[in-house]
Amino acid sequence: MDALIRSEIFLLMLVLGVFLFGVFLYKKTKITLLQPLLTSMLLLIPFLKWTNIDYDTFYQQTRILNFMLGPSVVALGFVLYEQIGHIKGNVLSILTAVFVGSFVGIVSVVLIAKWLGADALLMSSLAPKSVTTPIAISLAEKSGGVPALTATFVVICGIFGGMVGPVVLRRFGFKSSIAKGLAMGAASHAMGTARALEMGALEGAISGLAIGIMGIMTAFMIPVVEWLF
Amino acid sequence: MIRGSFIILLFYFLGELLSYLLGGFLPGSVIGMILLFLSLFFKLIQPEAVRAVATSITKNMALFFVPAAVGLMVYVDVVSNNFWAIFLGITISTLLTMFTVGFIQERMENRRNRNRNIK
Numbered sequence: 289m290d291a292l293i294r295s296e297i298f299l300l301m302l303v304l305g306v307f308l309f310g311v312f313l314y315k316k317t318k319i320t321l322l323q324p325l326l327t328s329m330l331l332l333i334p335f336l337k338w339t340n341i342d343y344d345t346f347y348q349q350t351r352i353l354n355f356m357l358g359p360s361v362v363a364l365g366f367v368l369y370e371q372i373g374h375i376k377g378n379v380l381s382i383l384t385a386v387f388v389g390s391f392v393g394i395v396s397v398v399l400i401a402k403w404l405g406a407d408a409l410l411m412s413s414l415a416p417k418s419v420t421t422p423i424a425i426s427l428a429e430k431s432g433g434v435p436a437l438t439a440t441f442v443v444i445c446g447i448f449g450g451m452v453g454p455v456v457l458r459r460f461g462f463k464s465s466i467a468k469g470l471a472m473g474a475a476s477h478a479m480g481t482a483r484a485l486e487m488g489a490l491e492g493a494i495s496g497l498a499i500g501i502m503g504i505m506t507a508f509m510i511p512v513v514e515w516l517f
Numbered sequence: 518m519i520r521g522s523f524i525i526l527l528f529y530f531l532g533e534l535l536s537y538l539l540g541g542f543l544p545g546s547v548i549g550m551i552l553l554f555l556s557l558f559f560k561l562i563q564p565e566a567v568r569a570v571a572t573s574i575t576k577n578m579a580l581f582f583v584p585a586a587v588g589l590m591v592y593v594d595v596v597s598n599n600f601w602a603i604f605l606g607i608t609i610s611t612l613l614t615m616f617t618v619g620f621i622q623e624r625m626e627n628r629r630n631r632n633r634n635i636k
Binding site: 303304307311323324325328329332333336337343346347350351353354356357358359360361362363364365366367368369370372377378380381382384385386388389390392393396397398400401403404405406409410414417418420421422423425426427429430434435436437439440441443444445448449452453456457460462463464466467468470471472474475476478498500503504507508 | 522525526528529532541543544545546547549550551552553554557558564567568570571572574575577578579580581582583584585586587588589590591592595596599601602603604605606607608609610611612613614615616617618619620621622623625626627629
Protein backbone atom coordinates (compact mmCIF):
# COMPACT_ATOMS: atom_id res chain seq x y z
CA MET A 289 0.00 0.00 0.00
CA ASP A 290 2.80 2.33 0.98
CA ALA A 291 4.62 1.61 -2.29
CA LEU A 292 1.43 2.32 -4.20
CA ILE A 293 1.03 5.75 -2.59
CA ARG A 294 4.63 6.54 -3.47
CA SER A 295 4.21 5.37 -7.08
CA GLU A 296 4.54 7.59 -10.11
CA ILE A 297 0.97 6.75 -11.15
CA PHE A 298 -0.61 7.79 -7.88
CA LEU A 299 1.44 10.95 -7.31
CA LEU A 300 0.99 12.21 -10.89
CA MET A 301 -2.73 11.49 -10.70
CA LEU A 302 -2.89 13.31 -7.37
CA VAL A 303 -1.10 16.41 -8.73
CA LEU A 304 -3.41 16.60 -11.75
CA GLY A 305 -6.49 16.04 -9.59
CA VAL A 306 -5.52 18.64 -7.01
CA PHE A 307 -4.65 21.13 -9.75
CA LEU A 308 -8.01 20.54 -11.49
CA PHE A 309 -9.74 21.15 -8.18
CA GLY A 310 -7.73 24.40 -7.86
CA VAL A 311 -8.85 25.51 -11.33
CA PHE A 312 -12.45 24.69 -10.45
CA LEU A 313 -12.23 26.65 -7.19
CA TYR A 314 -10.68 29.67 -8.93
CA LYS A 315 -13.30 29.72 -11.69
CA LYS A 316 -16.15 29.32 -9.21
CA THR A 317 -15.05 31.99 -6.71
CA LYS A 318 -13.09 34.39 -9.01
CA ILE A 319 -10.89 35.28 -6.01
CA THR A 320 -7.46 36.41 -7.28
CA LEU A 321 -5.77 34.94 -4.22
CA LEU A 322 -7.03 31.41 -5.01
CA GLN A 323 -4.51 30.64 -7.77
CA PRO A 324 -4.58 26.92 -8.71
CA LEU A 325 -0.84 26.73 -8.06
CA LEU A 326 -1.31 28.07 -4.53
CA THR A 327 -4.24 25.74 -3.82
CA SER A 328 -2.18 22.78 -5.08
CA MET A 329 0.72 23.68 -2.77
CA LEU A 330 -1.55 24.13 0.24
CA LEU A 331 -3.16 20.72 -0.32
CA LEU A 332 -0.11 18.72 -1.43
CA ILE A 333 2.36 19.80 1.26
CA PRO A 334 0.17 18.65 4.22
CA PHE A 335 -0.63 15.44 2.34
CA LEU A 336 3.07 14.63 1.84
CA LYS A 337 3.80 15.42 5.50
CA TRP A 338 0.90 13.24 6.61
CA THR A 339 1.92 10.25 4.47
CA ASN A 340 5.62 10.72 5.31
CA ILE A 341 6.63 11.08 1.67
CA ASP A 342 9.79 13.19 1.50
CA TYR A 343 10.14 15.92 -1.11
CA ASP A 344 12.87 14.14 -3.11
CA THR A 345 10.59 11.13 -3.69
CA PHE A 346 7.70 13.37 -4.71
CA TYR A 347 9.93 15.36 -7.06
CA GLN A 348 11.37 12.21 -8.67
CA GLN A 349 7.93 10.72 -9.28
CA THR A 350 6.48 13.89 -10.80
CA ARG A 351 9.59 15.06 -12.66
CA ILE A 352 7.90 14.77 -16.05
CA LEU A 353 5.84 17.84 -15.11
CA ASN A 354 8.97 19.74 -14.17
CA PHE A 355 10.58 18.74 -17.47
CA MET A 356 7.66 20.32 -19.33
CA LEU A 357 8.68 23.77 -18.04
CA GLY A 358 11.47 23.89 -20.64
CA PRO A 359 9.34 23.15 -23.70
CA SER A 360 6.64 25.53 -22.44
CA VAL A 361 9.14 28.40 -22.28
CA VAL A 362 10.23 27.59 -25.83
CA ALA A 363 6.56 27.58 -26.88
CA LEU A 364 6.21 31.13 -25.52
CA GLY A 365 8.16 32.12 -28.64
CA PHE A 366 5.02 31.23 -30.61
CA VAL A 367 2.78 33.24 -28.25
CA LEU A 368 5.10 36.23 -28.68
CA TYR A 369 4.94 35.87 -32.46
CA GLU A 370 1.12 35.83 -32.38
CA GLN A 371 1.06 39.20 -30.59
CA ILE A 372 3.55 40.97 -32.78
CA GLY A 373 0.83 42.84 -34.69
CA HIS A 374 -0.08 44.91 -31.62
CA ILE A 375 3.22 46.68 -31.27
CA LYS A 376 3.48 48.50 -34.60
CA GLY A 377 5.22 51.84 -34.05
CA ASN A 378 5.78 51.10 -30.37
CA VAL A 379 8.79 48.81 -30.60
CA LEU A 380 11.31 51.32 -29.26
CA SER A 381 9.18 52.57 -26.36
CA ILE A 382 8.13 49.03 -25.35
CA LEU A 383 11.72 47.77 -25.33
CA THR A 384 12.97 50.85 -23.43
CA ALA A 385 10.19 50.68 -20.83
CA VAL A 386 10.64 46.97 -20.14
CA PHE A 387 14.44 47.27 -20.16
CA VAL A 388 14.44 49.99 -17.49
CA GLY A 389 11.59 48.26 -15.61
CA SER A 390 13.53 45.01 -15.49
CA PHE A 391 16.58 46.80 -14.05
CA VAL A 392 14.51 48.70 -11.46
CA GLY A 393 12.68 45.51 -10.48
CA ILE A 394 15.78 43.41 -9.88
CA VAL A 395 17.82 46.11 -8.15
CA SER A 396 14.98 47.23 -5.86
CA VAL A 397 14.03 43.75 -4.65
CA VAL A 398 17.68 42.79 -4.09
CA LEU A 399 18.49 46.01 -2.20
CA ILE A 400 15.36 45.95 -0.01
CA ALA A 401 15.91 42.27 0.86
CA LYS A 402 19.60 42.87 1.58
CA TRP A 403 18.74 45.85 3.81
CA LEU A 404 16.28 43.67 5.75
CA GLY A 405 18.91 41.00 6.31
CA ALA A 406 18.46 38.49 3.48
CA ASP A 407 21.43 36.30 2.51
CA ALA A 408 22.84 35.68 -0.99
CA LEU A 409 20.75 32.54 -1.52
CA LEU A 410 17.55 34.43 -0.79
CA MET A 411 18.53 37.42 -2.94
CA SER A 412 19.26 35.17 -5.95
CA SER A 413 15.89 33.49 -5.42
CA LEU A 414 14.11 36.86 -5.24
CA ALA A 415 15.77 38.58 -8.21
CA PRO A 416 13.63 37.01 -11.00
CA LYS A 417 10.29 37.47 -9.15
CA SER A 418 8.61 39.58 -11.88
CA VAL A 419 9.23 36.96 -14.58
CA THR A 420 6.96 34.09 -15.62
CA THR A 421 7.69 31.03 -13.42
CA PRO A 422 9.41 28.66 -15.90
CA ILE A 423 11.91 31.36 -16.90
CA ALA A 424 12.27 32.53 -13.29
CA ILE A 425 13.05 28.99 -12.14
CA SER A 426 15.75 28.47 -14.74
CA LEU A 427 17.23 31.89 -13.91
CA ALA A 428 17.26 31.08 -10.18
CA GLU A 429 18.97 27.74 -10.89
CA LYS A 430 21.61 29.53 -12.97
CA SER A 431 22.41 32.20 -10.39
CA GLY A 432 22.52 29.98 -7.30
CA GLY A 433 18.99 30.57 -5.99
CA VAL A 434 16.46 27.96 -4.88
CA PRO A 435 13.84 27.13 -7.55
CA ALA A 436 11.18 26.27 -4.95
CA LEU A 437 11.58 29.64 -3.24
CA THR A 438 11.55 31.47 -6.58
CA ALA A 439 8.36 29.67 -7.63
CA THR A 440 6.67 30.91 -4.46
CA PHE A 441 7.98 34.47 -4.81
CA VAL A 442 6.78 34.62 -8.42
CA VAL A 443 3.30 33.58 -7.29
CA ILE A 444 3.26 36.17 -4.47
CA CYS A 445 4.45 38.86 -6.89
CA GLY A 446 1.79 37.85 -9.43
CA ILE A 447 -1.05 37.77 -6.93
CA PHE A 448 -0.05 41.11 -5.39
CA GLY A 449 0.41 42.90 -8.73
CA GLY A 450 -2.77 41.35 -10.12
CA MET A 451 -4.77 42.49 -7.12
CA VAL A 452 -3.51 46.07 -6.76
CA GLY A 453 -2.37 46.74 -10.35
CA PRO A 454 -5.58 48.08 -11.92
CA VAL A 455 -6.22 50.42 -8.95
CA VAL A 456 -2.61 51.61 -8.75
CA LEU A 457 -2.37 52.31 -12.48
CA ARG A 458 -5.53 54.41 -12.28
CA ARG A 459 -4.09 56.30 -9.30
CA PHE A 460 -0.89 56.98 -11.26
CA GLY A 461 -3.13 58.50 -13.94
CA PHE A 462 -1.95 56.36 -16.86
CA LYS A 463 -4.21 56.74 -19.88
CA SER A 464 -2.53 54.69 -22.63
CA SER A 465 -3.85 51.12 -22.99
CA ILE A 466 -0.41 49.98 -24.12
CA ALA A 467 1.28 51.51 -21.05
CA LYS A 468 -1.23 49.90 -18.69
CA GLY A 469 -1.04 46.44 -20.29
CA LEU A 470 2.74 46.58 -20.50
CA ALA A 471 3.07 47.56 -16.83
CA MET A 472 0.76 44.73 -15.71
CA GLY A 473 2.58 42.03 -17.69
CA ALA A 474 6.10 43.26 -16.94
CA ALA A 475 5.53 43.56 -13.18
CA SER A 476 3.25 40.57 -12.58
CA HIS A 477 3.54 38.15 -15.54
CA ALA A 478 0.55 35.83 -16.23
CA MET A 479 -1.50 36.99 -13.24
CA GLY A 480 -1.01 40.60 -14.28
CA THR A 481 -2.10 39.59 -17.78
CA ALA A 482 -5.25 37.91 -16.49
CA ARG A 483 -6.27 41.19 -14.83
CA ALA A 484 -5.11 43.25 -17.84
CA LEU A 485 -7.53 41.22 -19.99
CA GLU A 486 -10.35 42.48 -17.78
CA MET A 487 -9.28 46.05 -18.62
CA GLY A 488 -9.46 45.36 -22.36
CA ALA A 489 -8.31 43.14 -25.24
CA LEU A 490 -5.42 45.42 -26.21
CA GLU A 491 -4.22 45.65 -22.60
CA GLY A 492 -4.35 41.86 -22.37
CA ALA A 493 -2.44 41.23 -25.59
CA ILE A 494 0.26 43.79 -24.76
CA SER A 495 0.52 42.35 -21.27
CA GLY A 496 1.11 38.89 -22.73
CA LEU A 497 3.81 40.34 -24.91
CA ALA A 498 5.37 42.03 -21.88
CA ILE A 499 5.74 38.65 -20.14
CA GLY A 500 7.99 37.38 -22.91
CA ILE A 501 10.06 40.56 -23.27
CA MET A 502 10.45 40.87 -19.49
CA GLY A 503 11.66 37.26 -19.36
CA ILE A 504 14.32 37.86 -21.99
CA MET A 505 15.41 41.23 -20.56
CA THR A 506 15.65 39.85 -17.03
CA ALA A 507 17.67 36.86 -18.23
CA PHE A 508 20.24 39.31 -19.63
CA MET A 509 19.95 41.70 -16.70
CA ILE A 510 20.49 39.36 -13.74
CA PRO A 511 24.15 38.56 -14.56
CA VAL A 512 24.75 42.31 -15.07
CA VAL A 513 23.19 43.23 -11.71
CA GLU A 514 25.13 40.42 -10.00
CA TRP A 515 28.30 41.82 -11.48
CA LEU A 516 27.42 45.37 -10.35
CA PHE A 517 26.71 44.44 -6.72
CA MET B 518 1.14 16.83 -32.87
CA ILE B 519 4.35 14.81 -33.35
CA ARG B 520 5.75 17.36 -35.79
CA GLY B 521 4.95 20.25 -33.41
CA SER B 522 6.51 18.43 -30.47
CA PHE B 523 9.58 17.65 -32.54
CA ILE B 524 10.01 21.30 -33.52
CA ILE B 525 9.63 22.50 -29.91
CA LEU B 526 12.15 19.92 -28.66
CA LEU B 527 14.51 20.74 -31.54
CA PHE B 528 14.50 24.42 -30.56
CA TYR B 529 14.86 23.50 -26.88
CA PHE B 530 17.88 21.39 -27.80
CA LEU B 531 19.40 24.13 -29.99
CA GLY B 532 18.85 26.56 -27.11
CA GLU B 533 20.62 24.24 -24.66
CA LEU B 534 23.46 23.75 -27.15
CA LEU B 535 23.91 27.51 -27.60
CA SER B 536 23.63 28.06 -23.85
CA TYR B 537 26.43 25.52 -23.37
CA LEU B 538 28.58 27.18 -26.04
CA LEU B 539 27.95 30.63 -24.50
CA GLY B 540 29.07 29.40 -21.10
CA GLY B 541 25.59 29.17 -19.54
CA PHE B 542 24.87 32.90 -19.65
CA LEU B 543 21.19 32.42 -20.57
CA PRO B 544 18.99 29.36 -19.86
CA GLY B 545 18.63 27.08 -22.90
CA SER B 546 14.85 27.34 -22.82
CA VAL B 547 14.97 31.16 -23.11
CA ILE B 548 17.38 30.94 -26.06
CA GLY B 549 15.06 28.33 -27.61
CA MET B 550 12.15 30.75 -27.21
CA ILE B 551 14.06 33.54 -28.95
CA LEU B 552 15.13 31.20 -31.78
CA LEU B 553 11.56 29.93 -32.27
CA PHE B 554 10.25 33.49 -32.34
CA LEU B 555 12.86 34.55 -34.91
CA SER B 556 12.20 31.48 -37.09
CA LEU B 557 8.48 32.26 -37.12
CA PHE B 558 9.10 35.95 -37.75
CA PHE B 559 11.41 35.29 -40.71
CA LYS B 560 9.01 32.62 -41.99
CA LEU B 561 11.46 29.73 -41.71
CA ILE B 562 8.66 27.87 -39.92
CA GLN B 563 4.93 27.88 -40.55
CA PRO B 564 2.99 29.00 -37.45
CA GLU B 565 0.52 26.17 -38.11
CA ALA B 566 3.26 23.59 -37.56
CA VAL B 567 3.59 24.48 -33.88
CA ARG B 568 0.24 26.11 -33.08
CA ALA B 569 -1.56 23.08 -31.60
CA VAL B 570 1.30 21.97 -29.34
CA ALA B 571 2.39 25.48 -28.35
CA THR B 572 -1.09 26.63 -27.35
CA SER B 573 -1.86 23.46 -25.41
CA ILE B 574 1.34 23.52 -23.34
CA THR B 575 1.26 27.27 -22.64
CA LYS B 576 -2.43 27.35 -21.73
CA ASN B 577 -2.08 25.56 -18.39
CA MET B 578 1.55 26.27 -17.69
CA ALA B 579 0.93 26.69 -13.95
CA LEU B 580 0.52 22.89 -13.68
CA PHE B 581 4.18 22.39 -14.57
CA PHE B 582 5.29 24.56 -11.63
CA VAL B 583 3.66 22.33 -9.04
CA PRO B 584 6.63 19.97 -8.40
CA ALA B 585 9.02 22.94 -7.97
CA ALA B 586 6.59 24.95 -5.85
CA VAL B 587 5.88 22.06 -3.46
CA GLY B 588 9.62 22.18 -2.68
CA LEU B 589 8.74 25.10 -0.44
CA MET B 590 8.02 22.48 2.24
CA VAL B 591 11.78 22.10 2.62
CA TYR B 592 12.28 25.88 3.07
CA VAL B 593 9.53 26.84 5.51
CA ASP B 594 12.17 28.06 8.00
CA VAL B 595 13.94 30.27 5.47
CA VAL B 596 10.66 31.98 4.60
CA SER B 597 9.46 32.51 8.17
CA ASN B 598 12.89 33.80 9.29
CA ASN B 599 12.99 36.33 6.44
CA PHE B 600 9.32 37.22 6.23
CA TRP B 601 9.70 41.01 6.08
CA ALA B 602 12.62 40.98 3.65
CA ILE B 603 10.57 38.80 1.31
CA PHE B 604 7.21 40.52 1.75
CA LEU B 605 8.38 44.14 1.56
CA GLY B 606 10.97 43.34 -1.12
CA ILE B 607 8.38 41.80 -3.42
CA THR B 608 5.53 44.28 -2.90
CA ILE B 609 7.59 47.49 -3.13
CA SER B 610 9.64 46.22 -6.05
CA THR B 611 6.51 45.11 -7.93
CA LEU B 612 4.96 48.57 -7.56
CA LEU B 613 8.20 50.26 -8.67
CA THR B 614 8.45 48.01 -11.74
CA MET B 615 4.83 48.67 -12.64
CA PHE B 616 5.24 52.43 -12.31
CA THR B 617 8.53 52.57 -14.26
CA VAL B 618 7.27 50.53 -17.19
CA GLY B 619 3.93 52.37 -17.41
CA PHE B 620 5.54 55.78 -17.02
CA ILE B 621 8.18 55.34 -19.73
CA GLN B 622 5.73 53.82 -22.21
CA GLU B 623 3.12 56.56 -21.63
CA ARG B 624 5.70 59.36 -21.92
CA MET B 625 7.28 58.03 -25.12
CA GLU B 626 3.87 57.38 -26.66
CA ASN B 627 2.65 60.91 -25.86
CA ARG B 628 5.78 62.51 -27.25
CA ARG B 629 5.44 60.57 -30.49
CA ASN B 630 1.78 61.52 -30.83
CA ARG B 631 2.63 65.20 -30.24
CA ASN B 632 5.35 65.12 -32.89
CA ARG B 633 2.90 63.56 -35.33
CA ASN B 634 0.35 66.33 -34.65
CA ILE B 635 2.94 69.08 -35.23
CA LYS B 636 3.86 67.61 -38.60
